[in-house]
């Protein structure tokens with residue numbers, strides 16, 4: 001039996017699903033020739049044709065996921081459909097129809113981001129972005145896009161008037177890139193506010209939604225044109241694979257220009273990692289609920305601790321972007337950073353004393369991860385840049401896990417010396 005690729009698309013449910021766990025669990029799967037309940041790992045580089053005619057047909061169609069795996073693969077499709085359904089969940093277009101998104105799975109968040117920038121920018125264009133971006137994004141701007149003739153302007157985007165002044169004064173700005181909340185001080189940018197400016201001046205708006213996940217924040221609702229994730233983090237959730245996804249609402253562009261850059265630069269995923277991602281996403285909502293409730297308690301605990309100078313968590317009313325986080329996020333999330341009164345030495349002592357929490361970079365895994373941005377994730381910045389972005393030498397970053405809360409608090413308490 002020949003299964004057409006559209007049979008792999010989510011079956012339209014007679015009664016619309018009301019929550020994202022249902023969407024995450026039921027969007028794809030069990031529509032395969034073998035009736036496998038879970039979408040199999042299609043570990044194959046290429047796909048066969050019954051005859052010359054069917055080969056020609058597959059080549060001429062828009063869906064190329066059954067020709068060659070650099071172009072797509074049914075295991076990728078399952079993950080892509082789920083992410084597209086999550087990012088578009090409950091969002092309608094201006095005419096009242098449901099928002100349709102196209103997702104392209106990549107080998108990493110960096111690959112998804114590279115496709116996004118390269119397919120939307122050319123030499124002579126400028127990208128406008130903000131401080132304290134993910135280290136890899138910052139380096140991509142400085143050392144890769146710069147060499148391709150794309151300039152980057154980095155400003156504080158929390159003042160919309162200042163942003164407008166910059167956009168107005170430079171007609172080469174073709175793309176505005178946001179990362180909100182941003183690493184490691186959890187600064188937030190008003191997506192809807194920036195979107196108004198992007199539309200007014202004809203710029204594309206892109207958002208890195210890695211920290212929030214579609215459960216906590218849906219940038220397309222606020223006017224984003226493209227969204228990408230490092231699926232390595234909360235979407236996979238278990239720390240088992242590096243991956244990325246790029247989503248767009250201009251389906252024609254996604255299926256032509258963006259697809260071309262994606263496939264020709266070779267940033268494709270692989271069936272095993274796509275499978276791990278699909279399994280991870282099924283528990284996104286319940287994991288995030290626990291990550292978030294633990295994080296809120298940890299933030300309150302740290303805020304009151306005698307050894308702690310300052311806590312950066314956008315769920316605390318003391319955070320400068322608390323109101324923006326409340327406006328566009330379901331919950332402020334599971335990332336935070338904090339400063340110890342004893343500075344750098346106290347930071348090192350704290351990290352060395354940890355008993356259960358894990359010393360590692362990355363984020364969004366089941367276990368609590370603790371790192372030191374100045375010497376790890378943000379060591380690529382100059383000391384001046386770090387100072388400007390609030391990344392002091394004693395700053396500790398924490399990705400709060402889903403362990404039992406009391407064990408996280410106990411470990412922090414015994415590691416903090418007042």
Ligand SMILES: *Cc1c(COP(=O)(O)O)cnc(C)c1O
Nearest residue numbers: 108109110134136210230232243
């Ligand atoms: C990890 C991360 C990336 C890069 O993703 P990789 O999967 O490591 O390539 C980009 N943005 C943010 C916010 C990240 O946390």
